[in-house]
Amino acid sequence: MRYDFECIACGARVDPEDRPAECPDCGGPLEVAFDAGALPDALPESDRTDLWRYASFLPAEEVSPVPMGEGWTPLADAPALAAASAGASADERESGLEVLLKNETTNPTWSWKDRLATVVVPRAVADGADRIATATSGNHGSAVAAYAARAGVERVLAFVSPSSEAPHHRQMRAYGAESIHLSDYAPRKRLLGELADRGWFVAYDLDGQYTGQPYVYEGYKTIAFELVEQLGEVPDAVVVPVGAGDGFYGVWKGFRELRGLGITDAVPKMVSAESAERHPLAAAVAAGTESVGRDDGPEPLSTSTMGTTSGDHALAAVRESGGAAYAAPRAAVEAAIRTCGQDGHFLEPASALAPAVVEQAVTDGLLDADETVVCVATGAGVAWPEKTADAVGDAPTVDPDLDAVADAVPFSLD
Numbered sequence: 001m002r003y004d005f006e007c008i009a010c011g012a013r014v015d016p017e018d019r020p021a022e023c024p025d026c027g028g029p030l031e032v033a034f035d036a037g038a039l040p041d042a043l044p045e046s047d048r049t050d051l052w053r054y055a056s057f058l059p060a061e062e063v064s065p066v067p068m069g070e071g072w073t074p075l076a077d078a079p080a081l082a083a084a085s086a087g088a089s090a091d092e093r094e095s096g097l098e099v100l101l102k103n104e105t106t107n108p109t110w111s112w113k114d115r116l117a118t119v120v121v122p123r124a125v126a127d128g129a130d131r132i133a134t135a136t137s138g139n140h141g142s143a144v145a146a147y148a149a150r151a152g153v154e155r156v157l158a159f160v161s162p163s164s165e166a167p168h169h170r171q172m173r174a175y176g177a178e179s180i181h182l183s184d185y186a187p188r189k190r191l192l193g194e195l196a197d198r199g200w201f202v203a204y205d206l207d208g209q210y211t212g213q214p215y216v217y218e219g220y221k222t223i224a225f226e227l228v229e230q231l232g233e234v235p236d237a238v239v240v241p242v243g244a245g246d247g248f249y250g251v252w253k254g255f256r257e258l259r260g261l262g263i264t265d266a267v268p269k270m271v272s273a274e275s276a277e278r279h280p281l282a283a284a285v286a287a288g289t290e291s292v293g294r295d296d297g298p299e300p301l302s303t304s305t306m307g308t309t310s311g312d313h314a315l316a317a318v319r320e321s322g323g324a325a326y327a328a329p330r331a332a333v334e335a336a337i338r339t340c341g342q343d344g345h346f347l348e349p350a351s352a353l354a355p356a357v358v359e360q361a362v363t364d365g366l367l368d369a370d371e372t373v374v375c376v377a378t379g380a381g382v383a384w385p386e387k388t389a390d391a392v393g394d395a396p397t398v399d400p401d402l403d404a405v406a407d408a409v410p411f412s413l414d
Helices: 051-057 079-086 113-126 139-150 166-174 188-197 213-231 246-260 280-287 312-321 330-342 349-356 358-364 402-408
Strands: 003-007 030-034 075-077 098-103 131-136 155-160 178-181 237-241 269-275 324-328 372-377
Touching: 030 213, 051 113, 051 213, 075 213, 079 098, 079 330, 079 358, 098 213, 113 139, 113 213, 113 246, 131 139, 131 188, 139 155, 139 166, 155 166, 155 188, 166 178, 213 246, 213 372, 237 246, 237 349, 237 358, 246 269, 246 312, 269 280, 269 312, 269 349, 280 312, 280 324, 324 330, 324 358, 330 349, 349 358, 349 372, 358 372
Parallel strands: 098 372, 131 155, 155 178, 237 269, 237 372, 269 324
Antiparallel strands: 003 030, 075 098
């Protein structure tokens, strides 16, 4: 094995074969740390157009991947978003801030969670897992269910939040998983812990229980690799929606590794995007605290980021990168859904958090007019019909008559 687990908090090294749940010295979270010389000194020249083009940068020994085309997602220009963020109409904007969308909705299960699942699930199977359980608001469970199915895992159980919507349940069940709609989501960790005691592999972070968490960041870090290849350089800033902060930290880890290997000589400003209802990371940054606390505000529209806290690893990513942490009110999130729609993308509310805070970053002076910012579009709006209804409206039902149609639409038919 060419890597250890390293504590993000204190730097202690742990043997992955021990399957530790946390750092034995300080109790901190663990990540994969490769041995000196174990990683290439250049990004690959490969014909592969999926995440596994970066296999030499991943802890893939003794693992049988089950790729489904995840990764290498489009990086699309977003002129309407750029204009809205700069406070100008698209016709008025001739040059200035370049805003791009990293469109993770094109992954096999419609979200960036596929990057996590394609690494964690085969690793679990290689370690002997024959049944997998998780908890989810939607995207995570769909990804785990899909990759478990492809890996031949016959028993998959997902405890699903009451705030989830029907498309995700149907998606998980189509993959052969059993999705269970919990009337109360709070006891999910207790239920998962009891299943772990019965021999289930749990693909969800549990205190004191190995869940493969160090491998989670490995999937997300490939976003950084792709951005450097697609742009030919490091972007000035990357904006990422934040719940627990694992994806945000994973992207930062990717840029940090590239700089450490000498492949790049810079890193972007990492900008986190949370909801105004719950924004523990933004609160910690604003207060200058050493640790992220809790925010038990009302549940936000962005169900996928509804957690009441995020990890200190996300706080470190903001500070080490010279970035920032912002919170978007509901109106801004809904406006971002509509604006990104003008650019041809239908985002779920959690995904729309990233474009919703770009204007704040411009106003604060974090982003200059000639810089390039990438918003990571983490999940598809099509999976959240109820949560996106207020942003886009419902289709009217009218008689099959052009006069009736003319009365129902806001523009002239002539």
